[in-house]
Amino acid sequence: MVGITEMTNWAVDLIDVRKTYAKTIQALRGVNIQVGRGEIFGLLGPNGAGKTTLVKIMMTVVRPNNAFGTLLGRPLGHRGKLARIGYLPEAHRFPRYLTGERLLHYYAALAKVPRSRRKDTADDLLNRVGMAEWAGMRIDKYSKGMLQRLGIAQALMNDPELVVLDEPTDGLDPVGRRDVRELLLELKRDGRTVFLNSHLLSELEMVCDRVAILVDGLVARQGTLDELTEETVEYRITCATDAGTVKDKVKALGASVDANLLTLPGHDTARVNAAIDVLRGAGLVIESVQPHRFSLEDILVQVLKDQSTTGPPTPMARPVQ
């Protein structure tokens, strides 16, 4: 059993979250997710996986059919704790008659940020997201990217312990996306916990400490990037010429050959050397030997493939911290 103190150590602890829309659409089918304090956590998965639904349940925007767990040590849905959480919704629509600066003040007031703190915080955040120049402009004149930057600033107005961002890089150009990555690391340095949603896997995985892959309303994989990509390493040996002649010999080592590329799954260096011996013995010139770690995208493709052959994944057990 997990004790109370242990439970509250998680910044986010979601247990068996279920949501069915309109009695038929099973968006979440028993999701368990744990995020440690100070971590950047990525909830990844294809469109329609249920990521937004999960975040909306955390933020009390959608009412779950079933959900246990805590946010910052308080039960899910606790009103007071929401003052310590920042939230950037997906596909947000801000009141168009406000200027960027006024929007920050408005939302900060709703989050019970004292008036005395609002001005400085707003100025600081507008600078951080590169929007200071446009602070006095009406929102209906903003581009998608500017809106997204403002949205991120808005989520930080209450100096949150936990920041929940739904598709934060949505609508941003490559420079904007890099800025977001840097901002995420900054937030982590400040000691905040970041929970983010993304369907663009390769984009944010590099800054995440831990990730969960959500597919069809269930967590298919969860863990640190290392944990997830550990067993999915392969070595790629490139030859100068076609290696078809040694196909059968290296097959015994578990390798496959495609023209001049030889692929060896796993991270068994002895087998890699054995394969090199075979190639050298056959008089082939080796151009490069590269260990290749699977990206999350590769893993996701694999998960989806597994799922189509073996059916949906079963709910995962909670990890113990």
Place this chain on the structure above:
Amino acid sequence: MQFWALIVDSFRESIDRKIFWVLVGVTALVALAMLSVGFHGDSVSLFFGMWSTETERFNPLMDYGRANLVGFVVYLLANTVMGWIGITLMIIATAGAFPAFMERGALDVVLAKPISRPRLFLYKYLATMVFVVLQGAFFFGLTFLIMGLRWGVWVPGYLFCIVLLVLLFSYLYCVSVLVAVKTRSSVAAILLTLLAWVAFALIHQAPVVFDEFPELKERRTLYTAVRVASWIPPKTGDFPYLAARWSRAGASIDAVPFFDTATASDLDREDLDRARKVEEREISKSQLYSIGSSLLFEIVIVLWAMWIFARKDY
């Protein structure tokens, strides 16, 4: 703090709407028209003195003339200008507030704030009325000043029309919000609210029909049912009577100028009799009943809308 933020936001939303300025324009026109009229003893001048005539009817120096004048102005301004045109424009202007507030992607941020849904709903509901409070205060405040400064007729009770206007608006606005939270459509909110307004007036008038046809009154159950039904909806039709009463202008029928019973035709006399009967009915009702029962209706509708609002997924 949260309530204030929502009020300020509603104010900004209001002045962003064209119709807000249309109403300001209406007020300005009315003010200009009133300024162009002058009363000096028993002479009345129009168009800033370009034309004048003598009449005792509106002599502000005489009790009778003053009551006539105020009665006329209150009826015209409170009933026709604000009570009909103003309220209609306000219903149109505010119908979009909740649908916009609840638009997909707009409410998410707000719901994620440390405020409960019922409270958020209530704050937003009250904040939207800032529009009407402002317009009402501007209209009745300005016309109050013109009556005082230009005509020398100071009627402090007239300012109570601001409260009455906000009340009248709120009786209708609750319907608008109920439709809005159900359908998220401002068009539906406008249409159904106007329809409800007509329905309230009809139900309100239904017992009068029984006075016209005594044989109908024989059917006691029907009569009772109609009377009970007429208690339920808000008393939107009471606005001009309450306004007149607060302005201490005397009853409106009594202000019908120089109705000469000797020379009037039978038809006219019948008309006046009927009008008196209706008015007696109105005046015999207490304000407490009129406002209290209407507010009760409003509270029920607001709680219903709040319940829907609080239980939705966004």
